[in-house]
Amino acid sequence: MRNERARRLPSKVLAMAAIAAGGLAFGSGEASATEGAASLYLLGSGGPGTAVMPPVEGIYVDNVIYVYDGNAKASREFPVNGKIVAGLDATIVADFPTLLAVPSTNFLGGTLAVGATVPFGAPILDVDAILTRPGGPSLSGSRHDSALTTGDPVGLLMLGWHGKKLHTQFSTMVNVPIGNYREGQLANLSLHRWAVDTSVALSWHDTDSGWDITGKAGYTFNGRNDDTGYNSGDEIHFEGSIEKTLSPSFSLGVQSYYAKQISDDNGLIGPFRGETFAVGGTAAYTTPMAGVPATFRGRVMRELDVTNRLKGTSFWLDFSVPFTMNLPKQ
Known part of the structure; x- marks a missing residue:
């Protein structure tokens, strides 16, 4: 009995590790009412299996x-890197590579x-008008800006517990404002401010029935951009998902998120609190690669209000794979 269990353990361990790694996706880039239309927490990342932690030590x-x-619409004004723009x-x-130990x-x-991630990619912005420039004259006219750039590095700390079916996870992310910040330009991935997100997630993960029900809630503390003097307000976010495993390698589900800014911005255009609700779908496929299971997950999320x-x-495409694992001795 013990030998048979040991023979089955590696494949089970690898599968659970792939699920846990697939739940990690974070960084800047999501549209928000904070400065630069960007938040630390990437809404939609708290999907199926988020609270399921890797069962063995290793690197993922x-x-x-x-x-x-x-x-x-042009009737809405947004603060972007020291400017007020309309018609955004x-x-x-963007790409978010994450290394988790x-x-x-x-x-x-x-x-x-x-763990840690350093996002990089290409933000592309078009505005109908730039209304003001701090310390300078009013401007008008449309403008286009794009860049291939890097964002701020983000550190991650997670602690999770698991039962037979119920998994619990506490996590913290810290945005370190040392990325490539294009001062005075419209297109940026860097937040250029300290920000901290704390979250708790619960996953009811039933491997026998194939159902996963996950919920996640968090609070984001935003700091001040010293270059623009803009102080972004704090935010809360909630996410939920339901997924069904349809075969040993394929699963399909739905998920949603809600986010709300709960304290005022202190900058160019006053309080400027934001709020959003979105729904979408997700699917995952696991296949062996170089002797370990690699998981591909796709998501589509649409903001409704x-x-x-x-x-x-x-639109998301998530690839996760164990790099090294300290498997129990056979």
């Missing part, structure tokens, strides 16, 4: 290709993980 790799396309149209094509599966009775935000659609 996750990569998210993210595309967001959104716009706001934004397309963001699991040094212990018995820290305070749970699994400890630390927004206030002081861009309204748009995001």
Whole structure:
């Protein structure tokens, strides 16, 4: 019995590790009412299996290709890097590579993980008009700006516990404002401010029935952009998903998110609190690669109701795979 269980363990461990790594996707880039239309927490990332932690020590790799396309009418004004713009149209094509290390599966009775990501990509912005420039004259006319650039590095700390079916995870992200900030330009991936997000996630993950029900809630503390003097307000976010495994390699589900800014901005145009609600779908496919299961996950999220935000659609392709694992001895 013990030998048979040991023979089955590696494949089960690898599958759960791939699921856990697939739940990691974070960084800047999502449209928000904060300065530059950007938030630290990437809305939509808290999908199926988010709270399922890797069951063994090791290093895990996750990569998210993210595309967001959104716009706001000319009647709406947005603060962007020290300017007030109207008629904003934004397309963001970004990549979020994440390296996650699991040094212990018995820290305070749970699994400890630390990681980091450095986003890079191409933000593309078009505006109908630039209304003001601080310390300078009023401007008018449309403008286009794009760049291939990097964002701020983001550090990650997670601690999770698991039962037979119920998994719990606490996580913290810290945005370090040392990325490539294009001062005075419209197109940026860098937030250029300190920001911290704390979140808790619960996943009811039933491998026998194939159902996964996940919920996640978090609070984002935003700091001040010293170059523009803009102080972005704090935000809360909630996410939920339901997914069904249809075969050993394929699963399909739905998910949604809600976010609201709960404190005022202190900058060019006053309080400027934002709010949004979105729904979408997700699907995952797991296949062996070089002896380990690699998981591909796709998502499409559509924002349905927004206030002081861009309204748009995001597309995701997430690839996750274990890099090294300290498997139990056979």
